[in-house]
Structure formats: structure tokens, C-alpha cells
Amino acid sequence: MAQTALPTSIGFLAPPVLHNERGEVRTVGVEIEFVGPSAEKTIQALQEALGGRLVEVDPHSFALKDSAIGELTVELDSRILHPGKSKGGGKGVLPKVAALFGFAASYLVPCELVTGPTPIDRLQDFDRVLDILRRLGAKGTQDAPFYAFGLHFNPEAPRQDAHTVTAFIKSFVLLNPWLRREVSPDRTRDLLGFADPFPPDYVRMIVSPAYWPDTPRFIDDYLAANPTRNRDLDLLPLLHHLDRSRVRAVLPNEKINGRPTFHYRLPDARVSDAGWSIAPDWNRWVAVERLASDRETLDMVGNTYLAFKGEDKSWANVVEQVVRS
Structure with a gap:
């Protein structure tokens, strides 16, 4: 008796309402946490694979503009390590201190990768990002005995x-x-x-x-x-x-x-x-x-x-x- 071949991937279902009030395809943002490669190394690998323009926000926060799958950001997931996001901005000594602390904290604090608003009918492109993270040696929930990593959708x-x-x-x-x-x-x-x-x-x-x-x-x-x-x-x-x-x-x-x-x-x-x-x-x-x-x-x-x-x-x-x- 011949065996039925199992699917190699799972398709992304479309929601019942695909378009917004303006008649445009609705968008969704994706956020994912991981540890292993630094924010800088991750964004460089994403740029190499997806193209686009790299922007350094601070030593632990980077953006990739105009990539093949839109805008992406990668940063250490701790607000105190990004003084420019605090009220009044980050001037003087504080950014230097945050940068040094961030390099030390990168072994403990996860990175967060966030997509910009992506058309829902292109959501499958995000699995390309997962392949890039795996090649870099990124780790998730199953690799951390005392931490679990989040996945968020923003439809x-x-x-x-x-x-x-x-x-x-x-x-x-x-x-x-x-x-x-x-x-x-x-x-x-x-x-x-x-x-x-x-x-x-x-x-x-x-x-x-x-x-x-x-x-x-x-x-x-x-x-x-x-x-x-x-x-x-x-x-x-x-x-x-x-x-x-x-x-x-x-x-x-x-x-x-x-x-x-x-x-x-x-x-x-x-x-x-x-x-x-x-x-x-x-x-x-x-x-x-x-x-x-x-x-x-x-x-x-x-x-x-x-x-x-x-x-x-x-x-x-x-x-x-x-x-x-």
C-alpha cells in the first residue's frame, strides 16, 4: 500500500476580510524574540539575503529599509539599552554607558526582530527570515531552560x-x-x-x-x-x-x-x-x-x-x- 506524502510546509490561511476600509490588503506586523547572534550580525545577514538599506539607530538597534520583504528592525529587547527612545533623547555619557552595558547584557537579554506592516497575503515571506536566523545559530524557547521567547502578531x-x-x-x-x-x-x-x-x-x-x-x-x-x-x-x-x-x-x-x-x-x-x-x-x-x-x-x-x-x-x-x- 502506497504511503501518502506528508506536506513539507503549512500554508497561511487568508482571513475572511482581506481588505481594509480603504480597499487595500490588510497588513500584519510580526515580532519574534531569540538569542544567539547580535542585533548587528543579524541585521547584516538579513541585508545580505534580502537587500535594502541598513540604518544604525544605536549600537544595539538596527533597521533594514526597503528590503525584499519590507522594513525590519532588530534590537536588544530592553528599553534602557536604547537611550534615544527615552524622553529627551540620549545625549552625553548615557548612550556610551548604554552601549557598553548592552554588549555585556547581550548574553542575557534576547533580541527582538520586528517587521513593518506587511500585506497579509505576503506573510509567508517571514519564514524566509526564520531560515536566516537558523543559519546564524539563533535559539528559541526549546534552547533556554529558564526563559521562553515570544511571538507576536499585530494584524x-x-x-x-x-x-x-x-x-x-x-x-x-x-x-x-x-x-x-x-x-x-x-x-x-x-x-x-x-x-x-x-x-x-x-x-x-x-x-x-x-x-x-x-x-x-x-x-x-x-x-x-x-x-x-x-x-x-x-x-x-x-x-x-x-x-x-x-x-x-x-x-x-x-x-x-x-x-x-x-x-x-x-x-x-x-x-x-x-x-x-x-x-x-x-x-x-x-x-x-x-x-x-x-x-x-x-x-x-x-x-x-x-x-x-x-x-x-x-x-x-x-x-x-x-x-x-
Whole structure:
């Protein structure tokens, strides 16, 4: 009996709404943490493979402009090592101190690679970046006994209105037990305190089919229950973009850069694994978008959740049937 050939790669699914309000293909940014090669060595290898113009921001922060896959930045993931990003800029002795400390800290502090907004239909290009990192000897979660490395997606919201944002958060919290199970966070992340899920009372309020607030009420409700960046799906950048003054009234000092994107944080980047791709994680995000775009199913799943008496592990099995259908 002939064996069926296994696929050598996993395709990237398209979301149900591919274009934004301007009729342009939506974009997504990707962030990934790793250790091993320095930021400078990494950006040089990316330039060699992808072309573009290299810009040194500081000794531990670099940008690659106009590459074959758009703009990329690589830097040590610690704000104190980049004095130019602090209020008032970085002048005098401080940048020199930060540079010297950064060289020492590079053995302990991970690098973060961040793409600029990339059209969703070109997301598969990011796997080329992973190949470059592996050739450089970059390491991820499976190589660090006391640290786990993050993968983040920043997908552009298809519409910037209360109905869209509400539908997305409803879908996400309903699917989150399944998402967390599928991601299988490294146990180190549990010890280090990965992002907390949304509070149960907030979840029960928003999944109700009757909950479709306007933008001001949605933001007020969100901030009352979630005055923090510490969520799997961090809405603060998007809400800051929609109503900066409303967010700042509650969180005047929180580090938030407003942008019209969701911020989906994942706890596991297995950079050195030759079989690892960001496609499965992205495709699970697409499952969130698909449920968000189906109002009838979304309301049905919300009602089912409100009547459900079991634990999250059991609920994950329930919503898996919705995802697979």
C-alpha cells in the first residue's frame, strides 16, 4: 500500500476580510524574540539575503529599509539599552554607558526582530527570515531552560468601529481556552508569568449576544476590567488609536503606542527548530477572525458559553468543534 506524502510546509490561511476600509490588503506586523547572534550580525545577514538599506539607530538597534520583504528592525529587547527612545533623547555619557552595558547584557537579554506592516497575503515571506536566523545559530524557547521567547502578531483591524472590535474580542475570549491549549506554552512561561487571560466576569459580560456597545462604552468597560498590557490579546494600542484621551485618562503613564491593530501575544518561538513555522499560530488567529465575522455563530457560541458549567479544558473541546466545522 502506497504511503501518502506528508506536506513539507503549512500554508497561511487568508482571513475572511482581506481588505481594509480603504480597499487595500490588510497588513500584519510580526515580532519574534531569540538569542544567539547580535542585533548587528543579524541585521547584516538579513541585508545580505534580502537587500535594502541598513540604518544604525544605536549600537544595539538596527533597521533594514526597503528590503525584499519590507522594513525590519532588530534590537536588544530592553528599553534602557536604547537611550534615544527615552524622553529627551540620549545625549552625553548615557548612550556610551548604554552601549557598553548592552554588549555585556547581550548574553542575557534576547533580541527582538520586528517587521513593518506587511500585506497579509505576503506573510509567508517571514519564514524566509526564520531560515536566516537558523543559519546564524539563533535559539528559541526549546534552547533556554529558564526563559521562553515570544511571538507576536499585530494584524490590522479590518474596520475601525465598535462593532468590529467587539466581535473580535468576543471571538477571542470564546476561543482562548482552545488557543492556549493548542499553543501549549512552555512550562517556563508559566513560571515567569505569561499574559493573563481576561477576567471571567468580563468574559461573561461581553460574550452575551446583547452586548454590542458603542466605542466610548466599549473602551470604558475594557479599561475597567483590563487596565493592563498583560493580556493575550492586548487591545490598548488599538483603543489608544481610537480614543487617546479616554485611554490616557485611566492609564496616563502606561507605555502604549496607538495603532489600528490588534496585538496578539504568543508565548512560544521555537526559532532553532527546522520544522517550526509561524503558519500554525497565524492560522489559529484566522479562526478567531472567521468566528468574529459570523454573527449568527458568534451569538450561538456566546449563549452556549453562558450556559456551560464545566472548566476551561472542557470548553476548549466544545469550541474546537466550532473551529473544525
